[in-house]
Amino acid sequence: MIAFTGLVVRRLGLLIALLAVVFVVVDLLPGNAARAVLGRDAGADRIAAKEHELGLDRPLPVRFWNWFSGATTGDFGTTARGQSVNELLAAKFPQTLLLASVAMLATVVISLLCGLWWSARPTGFTARVMQPSSAFVIAVPEFVVATLLVLVFSLWLDWLPAVTFTDRSGYPASPEMLILPVAALAIPQAGWNSRVVRGALIDAAAAPHVESAVLNGLPERTVLLRHVLPFALPTIATSFATSVGTLFGGALVVETIFNYPGMGAMVAGSVSDRDTALVAAVVAMTGTTIMCVLLLADAIRAWANRGRR
Template structure:
């Protein structure tokens, strides 16, 4: 009972800090867009609009009010679920929630690939510690971890789309509004490859830590085969650390998905965010950041809970 209450109190404190961080981030994003050259009034009008038309549009959008007041009004609406309208008159909520399924679908596929590949590669390396496979996978994981998603995506397009012609360079929406399976292969790989590198290293490190425990040494001396040693002794003890790593990676996967969507022209939150920055539409940019930030915040709190539970379980 005390353990559960302690976890709830800790989770509430972490959640409160992350909410404060998200509000601060939204304020910074709002201000950053406001200080970009140009504004939403000119971007939402036809090219060549006169000064009077731009001034009227600025007044209509509230851009003639102080920045702090505009942000406070937008935050007041956000608390009630109303993110306002874009500079072009479209409801922000419908744009964001309409684009979110594609982003979540891409992120889920990339996360699944990350988990399967990282577990397989980490276990493969752990079977022969210090061997050629272990060293090669360690080097490969370090290299892929250092590459951002847009670089990985560009390399994948160069090889598989331009040189080999096996997969499309950009996605095209099908007649039913969905994305063909071939169109998501390269974007999912671009998201997953850096995360596979990171999680492979963590899986390998967690297995190595378990391998140093006394009961594992005893199992080795008893002649237990490597495969059974891995399944019966190493993986069960390493799973809490692996689970924490995977949950913490969800936020990075979601952020990488937004980047990958922009590279591969996928109609998700990345496309919405790109258009919002082009239009200097601070409420729309903040709306995208609010939704993705809230998802990442919840998942990070979950990761903290998993880590706390695993830590308390070892006491």
């Protein structure tokens, strides 16, 4: 319990350090929020007044502390254009979370099925196909995958929509509008995790206790579920947890391509406006989500390794 608490504290420390880095990086970008909001034609007096209003005339550590102290109470402040950051996140973050969650579910299912099949037939036709294909999809960025999917399934075949339209709730108007964005995110991660699942299962199957179970005549399914999977589970869980961060990062790009109503366009606009509060709030939300998933993976690994030395 003490070790787990220490892990939580370290992860929180890393998240706070990341937020501080966000403030520094945005501050180093050319221009500032006041100039971005008022435009190029604004006079020096108006810009100075806007900088004072936004607190840009204060030292960077003071601005970070003021924002962070409010964020710890759930108040992420306002944007440079006077909008509530909390309201923007409440409107956009659930859509991005939905997209990333469905893509994660697809990644888990595809990776487990492909990894199990691949490890069961390591030298067959499946292995000869999956070895190069998984390496290929890993190497291709999400925006390239998204572009190819639009080209094939929207323009050539006309099976699926290339853009996303929303209903009154702000979510995609039909489930089919999620297919291409989810596929663009899940395909590279499924390729990577399939290789991890395959490797973890092969390593676990080579353990002495598994060989003993096979020699004792236990059914193949029992050997897999009771002797192989528990030993492979920590590696698989860690790989899946790591993919969550990649999926969130890729979602911001994929959303722009498919006009998906998530945080992608909002983040792009906030960087353009040099809106530090909004950028930091997005990092805080996604970072907290990723941290929780990583802690869950750590708990699964600790459970799977219980009683081992």
